[in-house]
Amino acid sequence: xxxxxxxxxxxxxxxxxxxxxxxxxxxxxxxxxxxxxxxxxxxxxxxxxxxxxxxxxxxxxxxxxxxxxxxxxxxxxxxxxxxxxxxxxxxxxxxxxxxxxxxxxxxxxxxxxxxxxxxxxxxxxxxxxxxxxxxxxxxxxxxxxxxxxxxxxxxxxxxxxxxxxxxxxxxxxxxxxxxxxxxxxxxxxxxxxxxxxxxxxxxx
Ligand code: 5GP
Numbered sequence: 001x002x003x004x005x006x007x008x009x010x011x012x013x014x015x016x017x018x019x020x021x022x023x024x025x026x027x028x029x030x031x032x033x034x035x036x037x038x039x040x041x042x043x044x045x046x047x048x049x050x051x052x053x054x055x056x057x058x059x060x061x062x063x064x065x066x067x068x069x070x071x072x073x074x075x076x077x078x079x080x081x082x083x084x085x086x087x088x089x090x091x092x093x094x095x096x097x098x099x100x101x102x103x104x105x106x107x108x109x110x111x112x113x114x115x116x117x118x119x120x121x122x123x124x125x126x127x128x129x130x131x132x133x134x135x136x137x138x139x140x141x142x143x144x145x146x147x148x149x150x151x152x153x154x155x156x157x158x159x160x161x162x163x164x165x166x167x168x169x170x171x172x173x174x175x176x177x178x179x180x181x182x183x184x185x186x187x188x189x190x191x192x193x194x195x196x197x198x199x200x201x202x203x204x
Pocket of ligand 1 (some may be wrong): 012015104
C-alpha cells in the first residue's frame with residue numbers, strides 16, 4: 001500500500017501507560033487526523049460505545065470477517081481478538097493527514113510489513129514498573145486478579161519497545177502529548193517536503 005498524502009502513526013504501549021488518553025489528545029492536536037476504530041470480541045467497558053471506541057462483535061462475526069479478509073492485521077490479546085479493518089484505512093487515508101492506529105506490538109509488526117512508506121511507530125513507556133503497577137491496580141480496583149494479569153502481560157509487551165521508531169515515557173501527560181505531537185508535525189512537514197521534491201525532480 002502506497003500512502004502519499006497521509007501518515008500512518010502506530011501507537012503501542014503496555015496496558016496502563018495511558019495510550020488511549022494520549023492518542024485521543026493527539027487526535028485533537030493534529031489537524032485532519034483520524035483515529036482508526038478497531039474491531040474486537042471483548043465486551044465494552046462502562047464508558048465505551050459501539051462504533052465509536054470499537055466495533056464490538058461476537059467471536060463468530062470476527063472469524064467471519066477474518067475469512068472474508070477484511071482485516072489488514074489482527075491479533076489475540078487477553079483471550080480476545082482485535083483487528084484493524086482495511087476499510088478503516090482506505091476510507092480515511094485520502095481525506096486525512098494522519099491516521100492513528102492504537103494497536104499492540106503484533107499489529108504494529110504486521111502493519112510495518114505491509115506499509116513501508118509514511119508509516120511510523122511510537123512506543124510509550126511508563127516511568128517505572130512500580131508506577132505502572134499502581135496505575136493498573138487503581139484502574140481495576142474491583143478486580144485484583146485482572147490487574148495482576150494485565151501487569152503480567154504489560155511486562156511481556158515491554159519487551160518489544162526496541163522494534164519501534166520512537167520511544168516516549170509518559171511521566172507527565174501534557175509534556176508527553178506535546179512532545180509526540182511536535183514529532184508528528186515534523187514528520188508531516190518532512191513528508192510534504194519529499195512529495196514536493198518528487199515533483200521537482202520529475203520535471204528536471
Ligand atoms: P483494550 O482491550 O485495553 O482496549 O486493548 C488491549 C490491547 O489491544 C491494546 O494494546 C490495544 O492497543 C490493542 N488493540 C486494540 N485494537 C487493536 C487492533 O485492531 N489490532 C491489534 N493488533 N491490537 C489492538
